[in-house]
Amino acid sequence: MLIRVKNLSKVYKNNNDEVYALKNINLEINSGEIFGIIGLSGAGKSTLIRCLNRLEEPTEGKISIDDIEITNLNKKDLRNIRSEIGMIFQHFNLLSSKNVYENIAFPLELEGKNKKEINERVETLLKYVDLEDKKLSYPSHLSGGQKQRVAIARALANNPKLLLSDEGTSALDPKTTKSILQLLNKIRKEFGLTIVLITHQMEVIKDICDRVAIIEDGEIIELDTVGKVFANPKTKTASEFVSNLKTNIEEEIKYEKKPGSKLVKLSFLGEISKKPIVSNMIKNFDIDVNILSGNINELMTTSIGNLTIEILGKDEEINRAIQWLTKENIRLEVI
Ligand SMILES: Nc1ncnc2c1ncn2[C@@H]1O[C@H](COP(=O)(O)OP(=O)(O)OP(=O)(O)O)[C@@H](O)[C@H]1O
Known part of the structure; x- marks a missing residue:
């Protein structure tokens, strides 16, 4: 499903208080894409x-899904389009009085499917x-990962085209996170679903x-392929998110820099990581x-290599080497 969000704003009003939760959001999410939204x-x-x-009702702006403007739909049409959108939640939102089978069957019953159809699908x-x-187990007897699998099965019951997480x-x-992400990726590949996750x-x-x-603060401050944001985060918040991923920073700090040397952190994106940069x-x-x-961080579509090196030599020679690295389009930071 192709999603277009135009000038979307949301203001929550409580008594005399106004919270500007979203401010003029614009974005397009492509069909079959896994699109992530991250923020504090x-x-x-x-x-x-x-x-x-x-x-949630937008205060201003338009949202269209496959060219249907959902911000204008009446209740009946909204119900129809919602049947093509599945959703999963942090706390799973399973019905505790129903077992696994019944939880997955529930949306099919709401759609008026007959018993045989429901049984086959479940x-x-x-x-x-x-x-x-x-x-036949009840949610209270399942692990978190199992509960989320039930929630995913329930979200897929009506063959949605879009899955929101x-x-x-x-x-x-x-470990369970990895296995759920693998499942989501399998779903995208096999059913061509568009997935939006926060x-x-x-x-x-x-x-x-x-x-x-x-x-950040209701605004999109950066939007790009994951590879580009990882290799070259433009905002402070993006840099912090990227650097929060495990790196070997501790080893670097423990290392004692020799006089006259420079410590340089290099990031290689995709193809460039196959070039013999250091030996050249x-x-x-x-x-x-x-x-x-x-x-090396393996991303969905590419990989990013991080290398921290110490360069020893005369100052001017080190600077020339650093300039050369920059010309080779390698992101670097002198620490
Ligand atoms: N129903 C509401 N009434 C008033 N303010 C709200 C309501 N829901 C959210 N907000 C406010 O809107 C802003 C955005 O909230 P939102 O829940 O969308 O953020 P979030 O990024 O999902 O946060 P978290 O990761 O903590 O869930 C916050 O300032 C929040 O307090």
């Missing part, structure tokens, strides 16, 4: 994702999310998203290089 607490993420299915979904052995992995441990974890963006919007640098300039730390 209170930035406006939930408000934004909830406006996409009108769980069995298929149980298999898909790998929970066939839990079909409101912090869908925030309550899960890192999160405050850069790890989630790194692992699964094609593009990311960074939201040593050949071209009268310098020595010590590699202090390195890591």
Whole structure:
């Protein structure tokens, strides 16, 4: 589903208080894309994702989904389009009095499907999310990861074209988070679904998203492919999110810099990481290089390498080498 958001604003009014939760948001999300929205607490993420299915009413602006302007729809048409949008939540929102089978069957019952259709669909979904052995269990007897699998199966029951995830992995441990993200990616690939997710974890963006919007105080302050934001974050907030990912910073700090040397942190995006940059640098300039730390972050569509090196030599030679690195389009930071 192609989503277009134009000049979207949301103001919450409580008595005499006004909160500007979203300020003039513009974005397009492509069909089949996994689009991440990241921001700190209170930035406006939930408000934004909830406006996409009108769980929250926008104050101003337009939202269209596959060229249908949802901001204008009457209740009946809104219900129809909502049946094509699935949603999962941080705390799963399962019905505690219904077992796994009944939770997944619930949206199908609301759609008026007959028992046979419901049974076939629920069995298929149980298999898909790998929970066939839990079909008679109640939510209170499931782990967080299992609960989210049930919620995903329920969200997929009516074959939606768009899946919204409101912090869908925030309550899960890192290993379970990975497995849920893998499941979401499998769903996107196999069903061609568009997925929009909000999160405050850069790890989630790194692992699964094609593009990311960074939201702060109700505004989008950065929007690009995940690779570009990782390799070259433009705002302070984006830099902080990126650097919060595990790096070998501690080792760098422990390392004692020798007099006359420079510590340089290099970031390589995609193809460039395959070039023998360091050995070319040593050949071209009268310098020595010590590699202090390195890591590679695998993103959805590319990879980013980070390398921290110590360059030893005469000042002017080191500076020439640094200039050369910049010309090779390598992002670098002298520490
Ligand atoms: N129903 C409401 N009434 C009044 N203010 C609200 C309401 N819902 C959200 N807000 C305010 O709108 C702003 C954005 O909130 P929102 O929940 O969208 O942020 P968020 O980025 O999802 O935060 P979190 O990560 O903590 O959930 C905040 O200042 C919040 O206090």
